Amino acid sequence: MGSDIPKQYLLLNGRRVIEHTLQRLLDHPQIRQTLVALSPDDEWWPDTDYASHADVISVDGGAERCYSVLNALNRLSEIAAEDDWVLVHDAARPCLRSSDIDALIEQLNSHPVGGILGMPVRDTMKRADESGQIAETVCREGLWHAFTPQMFRLSLLRSALSQALEQGMQVTDEASAMELAGYSPRLIEGRPDNIKITRPEDLALAAFYLQ
Numbered sequence: 776m777g778s779d780i781p782k783q784y785l786l787l788n789g790r791r792v793i794e795h796t797l798q799r800l801l802d803h804p805q806i807r808q809t810l811v812a813l814s815p816d817d818e819w820w821p822d823t824d825y826a827s828h829a830d831v832i833s834v835d836g837g838a839e840r841c842y843s844v845l846n847a848l849n850r851l852s853e854i855a856a857e858d859d860w861v862l863v864h865d866a867a868r869p870c871l872r873s874s875d876i877d878a879l880i881e882q883l884n885s886h887p888v889g890g891i892l893g894m895p896v897r898d899t900m901k902r903a904d905e906s907g908q909i910a911e912t913v914c915r916e917g918l919w920h921a922f923t924p925q926m927f928r929l930s931l932l933r934s935a936l937s938q939a940l941e942q943g944m945q946v947t948d949e950a951s952a953m954e955l956a957g958y959s960p961r962l963i964e965g966r967p968d969n970i971k972i973t974r975p976e977d978l979a980l981a982a983f984y985l986q
Contacts, residue, residue, distance in 0.1 A: 776972075776973070776974065777975060778975075781814075781817075781819065782867050782973075783796075783866040784823075785972075787869060787972075787978055787985070788982050788985050788986065791819075791823055792866065792867060792869050792972060792981075793811075793823060793825075793869075794823055794824050795870075796864070796865075796869045796871065797809060797825045797828075797831065799869070799871045799872075799873070799876075800862075800864065800876075801825075801828070802873070803873055803876050805876075806862070808830055808832065808854065808855070809831050809832070810831075810832045810833070810834055810851055811825075811831060811832070811833050811847075812834050812836035812837075812843035812847050813835065814836050815835060815836075817836075820833065834850045839945050840947065840948075841940060841945055841946050841947075841952070844949060845933065845936045845940070848929060848932060848933040848936065849933065852929060852930075852933065855929055857928075857929055857930035858928050858930065859928070859929050860883075860884075860889070860926055860928060860929075861926070861927060861928070861932060862876075862879070862923075862924035862925070862926045863923060863924060863926075863927075863949050864924040864925075865923045865971055867971050867972040867973070868922070868923055868969055868970065868971050869972070869981055869985070870970055870985060871969050872966055872968075872969070878892075878963055878965070879892055879924060879926050879965075880926070882961070883926050883961060886961055888927070888931070888953065888958045888960050888961070889925075889926045889927035889928060889932075889960055890925070890960040890961030890962060890963055891921055891925040891949075891950050891961075891963065892922040892923065892924060892925070892963055892965035892969065893919040893920055893962045893963070893965065894965060894967055895919055895920075896915045896919060896920060898915070899912065899915065900912065900913040900914075900915045901913065919962050921950065922965050922971075923948075925948060925949040925950055925960075927949060931956075931958070932949055932952070932953065934956070935949075935952040935956040935958070936949070936952045938952075938955070938956055939951075939952040939955050939956075942955070968984045
């Protein structure tokens with residue numbers, strides 16, 4: 776982002792990005808508790824609207840996403856049942872719609888594994904070599920963009936992440952850990968405006984969507 780402030784704390788329509796994201800989760804009637812994984816040197820969280828919220832629990836984050844999620848799952852296991860569903864969501868996705876959460880829960884509630892929000896790839900896909908030249912055109916049939924939330928049973932996801940890390944695999948999303956454990960998560964098509972703020976121009980796009 777080229778900012779001194781972590782992207783989840785940048786202002787978006789007068790509120791911090793993470794505040795928009797948390798509001799989307801806390802407002803949903805089927806979400807009972809929300810955990811936020813924080814860096815040990817995070818100096819911005821105490822000033823947010825949700826730092827002392829009764830339904831928000833903060834936990835220590837890790838060097839990578841997978842460690843942060845596992846820490847949160849370990850904490851969650853103290854207050855939730857092993858077969859409870861958990862949703863893992865990026866703080867930098869503030870445009871998540873309640874209808875997408877509904878679709879995820881409704882379509883996965885009876886699924887044996889769980890799954891993720893995503894969207895089929897519509898553009899032509901290219902693979903680049905080390906010098907930035909096109910190495911090949913990749914067939915886009917069956918390819919999806921992976922979004923969040925990603926929804927799995929607490930015990931299964933915690934076990935899958937633990938196994939992945941024991942094998943030295945720092946997976947970049949929860950579905951990858953489940954795949955490594957031999958499971959086949961389901962893909963649920965979500966809305967394209969569930970964007971992840973990664974570049975400066977994404978803030979303006981997110982502001983447009985929120986309005």
